[in-house]
Amino acid sequence: MKRLINGNELYIEEHGNPNGKAIFFIHGAPGLGDCRNDIKAFSDLGVDYRLIFMDMRGSGRSEGKPPFTHEQWTEDIESVRKELVDEPIIILGGSYGGFLALEYVLRYPESVRAVLLRDTAASKRFDQDSVQAAKDANLTDVSEDELIRLFAGEVASNEEFKRVFSAIQPLYTVEYDEIAVKKKMDSIYYRYETHNAAFKYNKPNYNIVDQLPSIKVPVFITVGRHDWITPVESSDEIASHIPNHEYHIFEQSGHSPHHEENELYLARLRAFLQKNKL
Structure with a gap:
């Protein structure tokens, strides 16, 4: 489907159990990424969960009206949540999408049940x-x-x-x-x-490390051992500042353990969701 969200048309796909708790998937690589890789990796979760995938503003099949800022992207996520779900969501962000998932829970804490992070960072430190x-x-x-x-x-x-x-x-x-x-x-x-x-404009100023301790919902942190662009140290930094977290390093993966070790990744993710009654 396409929905007009904050004056910009977004491409959105909904999969899975319409009566399940909603998981929003936020792709990485603005201007390169879209929701197709997440659909491929996570569709099996649809047996139990309502899965909402979207191409973010300026990416994939969505319209590209500026601004392309973290503030606008997280506002778009919140507007989609209100329009489609209108209850707290589980949000999964990979790579740059993890930046947005973290900023989303910091801006809209009452809108989030849990945060799922994959190969991401909370600062530009590395x-x-x-x-x-x-x-x-x-x-x-x-x-x-x-x-x-x-x-x-x-x-x-x-x-x-x-x-x-x-x-x-x-x-x-x-x-x-x-x-x-x-x-x-x-x-x-x-x-x-x-x-x-x-x-050029967002990433140079990106540093939310000091705000991480305020995140109270359960957080699932994952990274590939051989990730070069958001290395293990980036996830170590996140884990050291979030009190309620579970952390897994995938030893046979680079930047995409959800694809490179898909079966193991989904097993650990399901276990986390079940443990937290999500």
């Missing part, structure tokens, strides 16, 4: 480590200047965006499948303006 890891990887088909522009939010076109993002794909997973990656790269809705706004 950003330079990620940039350096990309530089040290000696990747072909991408220059150091292009890497710097990518992380600085200074991509010049969707063509450049696709080429540079494709070049860094070997960093993301433990097992690299070149054919599958090419198919995925060709399927992406590239929106370089959204990416630039996120990385």
Whole structure:
């Protein structure tokens, strides 16, 4: 479905048990990501839960009216919640979507039953480590200047965006499948303006570590052992500041343990939800 939310048309899919508690899925990679990967990874939860997937403002199949800010994105989530659910939700955010899930629960604490985090961060503290890891990887088909522009939010076109993002794909997973990656790269809705706004204006000021202790709902924290872009240290930082949490490191995964170790990931997630009577 498409819904007009805060003056911007959002693409939304609803799956699963209409009578179950609602889980909202917030994808990462503004301007690159959309809800399809989460649908693939988490649809099995639909036996028990009502699953709400959306392409965020400026990403995927959603309209791209500015502003592309954390304030606007979290307001969009809250407006969708009010329109579709009108009761507290479980919110799952991966990568950059985890930034938004954390900011959402801080802004709208009464709207949240639990927070599920996957390969994310609460600050920019480890950003330079990620940039350096990309530089040290000696990747072909991408220059150091292009890497710097990518992380600085200074991509010049969707063509450049696709080429540079494709070049860094070997960093993301433990097992690299070149054919599958090419198919995925060709399927992406590239929106370089959204990416630039996120990385040039939002990410440099992102630091909510001091606010984390105020989160009282249960929090599920997960990360792949070999994640290069939101490394284990980022999740360690989150876990050290949130009192009511459960933390898992997936030893055979990079940035996507929900895909790389899907069966184990879902088993641990279900156990967390059951333990907390969610």
